């Protein structure tokens with residue numbers, strides 16, 4: 001397998017965690033998002049979406065972190081990243097999707113660049129935009145975690161929800177979001193970071209880290 005990656009990409013971070021949890025490795029190709037590698041004709045041929053991560057498996061190219069992770073979970077079933085019960089799976093996915101659909105896309109690099117270049121929004125207000133959407137999402141997740149308090153988002157083992165939550169907490173830290181109002185998210189994050197699969201996937205540990 002080949003993983004197109006960037007150390008600071010939280011979507012790629014999700015895939016790195018999932019691969020580590022399952023003991024999988026891939027050849028890594030680094031796409032420098034700040035330098036615009038994702039928009040080069042070469043990379044757009046590989047992934048027309050112009051985003052990382054992308055996983056190449058044989059002659060198939062898989063885009064979108066959640067699709068990649070669910071693919072890996074189906075192919076390599078141990079440890080499972082989704083619970084057994086259908087309602088529980090929906091519960092776990094709802095946390096993952098709050099992050100992957102409702103927080104992350106609005107704070108993505110291309111959105112921030114659009115705010116800057118096309119709408120002339122200055123950096124302090126762009127940062128506040130970023131923090132605002134994290135706070136909105138974290139408020140909802142904090143309330144959801146209170147429904148079934150546990151070591152991880154769901155029970156005693158990491159699931160897709162944790163795989164998505166931890167990279168988003170890293171993004172929050174980078175933008176100095178006050179984590180005081182989210183004690184359950186902080187506790188889950190701490191439990192996850194004690195697991196080598198999470199710690200080893202963090203941005204500062206990646207070969208392309210700056």
Ligand SMILES: N[C@@H](CCC(=O)N[C@@H](CS)C(=O)NCC(=O)O)C(=O)O
Nearest residue numbers: 009010011051052064065066109110
């Ligand atoms: N929904 C996609 C999001 C992928 C994504 O937005 N990746 C970001 C890095 S975290 C990216 O490549 N951004 C490049 C850009 O905005 O130009 C996924 O989950 O894979």
